Amino acid sequence: MAYRFANSAVLKRLGIVATLLGASALWPAGAQENAKIPDLVLNSNAGWMEIGDELLPPPSGPGPVTNDPRYPYVDNGQARRRGIQPTYRVADLNNPILQPWAKEQMKKANDDVLAGKVPFRPRERCLPAGVPGFLIYTLVEPFYFLQTPRQVTIINNGNVESRRVYLNVPHSKNVKPSWYGESVGHYENGDTLVVDTIGLSANTFVDNYRTPHTDKLHVVERFKLSGDGKGIEVLITVEDPGAFTTPWSALYRFRKIEGRVLHEEVCAENNLNYFNYDVAPIPSADTPDF
Numbered sequence: 706m707a708y709r710f711a712n713s714a715v716l717k718r719l720g721i722v723a724t725l726l727g728a729s730a731l732w733p734a735g736a737q738e739n740a741k742i743p744d745l746v747l748n749s750n751a752g753w754m755e756i757g758d759e760l761l762p763p764p765s766g767p768g769p770v771t772n773d774p775r776y777p778y779v780d781n782g783q784a785r786r787r788g789i790q791p792t793y794r795v796a797d798l799n800n801p802i803l804q805p806w807a808k809e810q811m812k813k814a815n816d817d818v819l820a821g822k823v824p825f826r827p828r829e830r831c832l833p834a835g836v837p838g839f840l841i842y843t844l845v846e847p848f849y850f851l852q853t854p855r856q857v858t859i860i861n862n863g864n865v866e867s868r869r870v871y872l873n874v875p876h877s878k879n880v881k882p883s884w885y886g887e888s889v890g891h892y893e894n895g896d897t898l899v900v901d902t903i904g905l906s907a908n909t910f911v912d913n914y915r916t917p918h919t920d921k922l923h924v925v926e927r928f929k930l931s932g933d934g935k936g937i938e939v940l941i942t943v944e945d946p947g948a949f950t951t952p953w954s955a956l957y958r959f960r961k962i963e964g965r966v967l968h969e970e971v972c973a974e975n976n977l978n979y980f981n982y983d984v985a986p987i988p989s990a991d992t993p994d995f
Contacts, residue, residue: 741895743858743930745850745937746961747828750851752847752862753959759913760841760941763954769943770811770914773797776819783814793933796914802949807917814915826913831864833884836902836924837941839958847962850898857890857898870900882920898928911943919947933960975985 739974745753758780762768772778772812776795785792796811797817803811818824827834827842835840846863857870870890880887887904893899902924922945929938937959944952 728789733862739970742852742892743896743898744934745852745928746980751961751963752849754843754847754962755841756958758841758844758913760837760955760957763940766988767802767951767953768800769953769955770796770800770803770828770916772914785986788914795819796916802948802951802953803916803931804948806942807948810867810917811914824915826915827910830862833866833909835863835905835911836868836886836922838910838912838941839866839868839885839954840926840939840941841913846950876901876903877959882906884909886922896930900928902926902978917948918945919946921947926929954995959985 740797759767762771768943773795774797777792778794779787779792781788781791783789789881796814798808798811800817807959814824827838829917837860843863846861849860849862851858851860853966855872857872861867861869868888870888873891876887876889876899880903882904886902888900888902890898890900903922905917905918905920905922905924907920907922909918911922912917916945920945924944925942927940929940931937937958941957942952943949943954952955
């Protein structure tokens, strides 16, 4: 069985060999079976689609920020189905995980929404999502996993955002903060990819409520493949003594989809400024990042 890629330019941008690779080129014969590695599948016919764009409450314990029940959130899909006006998110600031400074920063964003201003999400302004915000980056573009013996590359087709997870190695001693930090990981139980991330830039957000964090943020994600291979459930654990009063957890889910082709999409080159109203500037750089 060969891995097939719809657009080699996408993979070149991600630093991945863009030729057609046979399975033996990625894994020695029998290595995947012996190690009981979950097959998260990367080919031209299948990917993983987000189920919703909210972090879900965990089975127990403190959970993520959710919408303020006084101001129900109605997304575009619900609005079309019900024939009503969509609304914007208003964060529930009564969540006890928030430290006072974080709550105050989010209150300003809430006040802008309630005053009629248009908020933004990272995806809409071509900003990298950070972690765990990467999981809920876009509802319309699938995720793909490229698995090799030393690395898992997680790709979101929206703006071709990618994360690199280095397998079976410790974190670096001194990690410079960046958009997606430093992720190391390993496999467990034959069905789970565990990803541990530190070194995340404080310019990113935790979720679609623009919940802030500091550069002390530490995130562990457990990507568990379902028994039928058609779903992934992610258990997320978040710690940041600079922004949160306690560690907290959340759940998120993906479903397998067929017929979605990996393609190149450059957000900043296709993001039009309609009605001459810019809710936030599209990022630009005067000098190269590398």
